[in-house]
Amino acid sequence: MNTDFLQYYHRIRSKQKREALFWSLGLAVLYLGAGRVAEFSLYTVWTSIPHFFDYLAETLPNLHWQVLFANGSTKGSLAYWGYRLPIQLPLIWETIQLAFAATLFSTFxxxxxxxxxxxxxxRLTSLRLAIRTLAAFFRTMPELAWAVMFVMAFGIGVIPGFLALALHTIGSLTKLFYESIETASNKPVRGLSACGATPLQIMRFGLWPQVKPVFLSYSFMRLEINFRQSTILGLVGAGGIGQELMTNIKLDRYDQVSMTLLLIIVVVSLLDYLSGELRKRVVEGKQ
Structure with missing residues (x-):
């Protein structure tokens, strides 16, 4: 008995090793082939990456301890480094509002x-397929592509950013939401149907209580994603702090590039923490 089991075990292990080696080699060939077609060169990356760190070093502010807390006219002080904060802070707030408004509208x-x-x-198959096709189209187009088209149509401002985020978020959340509905338990639905409930009542009392926590969790996650994306959309003129970042890069205001990036990192970290805590309270019921 033990001998047969050991032979079976070694045979299975040998088969698994052969399959793992085969798939690993296949993936390696595909990876190298794709890199060759895309003209990707590890040598170029290795020789050029020091330039990236050189640029980062240029963006670091030139602060001096002796005048660190001096007024804004003194070079080397914190006030001199943050002289554009009166412009950047409203743009950060605008970016937060943009992400929140797009997420709220898209969730509904x-x-x-x-x-x-x-x-x-x-049972309306045609309507179901039409909505799924529309949602797939919305999420297939990246937010940046939507933003470029809306900037050309509406001009520079927050409207292109809102529309770009809203369309992509609707496409993504619709897919996540209907998959959650389809995996919900069918027992409450059968019970309500047996009692003569209407389709709307079945959705309201049979499905919604099951999927509501999942919907909220996905919505909070999408809010975090939309804030990050809204900073990128500003690079093409779709409003927010990203537009300030692009302006500083074009004008070679290296110290203000680092200040803008620092503000984005701080706000993203705070937003991640607050949305995580809110998700625990609402979804998991933690106090």
Missing amino acids: AAVILAFLAAKNTH
Whole structure:
């Protein structure tokens, strides 16, 4: 008995090793082939990466301990480094508002579309396929591409950024939401159907209590993503702190590049922490 088991075990292990070696070699060939087609060169990366650190070194502020807390007209002071804070702080607040507004609008729209796109909510196959196709189109186009098109249509400002974030978020959340609805338990649905409940009542009392925590969790996660994306959209003129970052880079204001990046990092960290705590309170019920 033990001998047969050992032989079976060694045979299976040998098969697993052969398959692992085969797939590893196949992936390595595909990786190298893709790099060759894309003209990716490790030598170029190795020789050019010091220039990246040189640029980072240029963005560091030239602070002096002797005048660190002097007024804004003194070079080497913190006040001199942050002389554009009266401009940058409102832009950071604008970016937060942009991300929050786009997420809130998209969440409401995605909830409605998800219930119409789920297989277990109704039998209108044509409507379900149309919504899924539309959602796939929205999320296939990256936010940056949407922003470029809307900037050309509406001009520079927050409207292109809002529309770009909203469309991509609707596409992403709709898919996540209707998949959550389809994996919900069918027992409450059958019970309500047996009692003569309408389709709307089944969605409200049979499915919504099951998927609400998942919807909230995905929405909080998307809020964090949208703030990061909104900083990138500003690079193409879609408003927010990203536009300030792009201006500083173009004008070679290296110290203000570092200040802008520092503000973005601080706000992203705070937003991650606050959304995580809020998610624990709302979704997990923690005090």
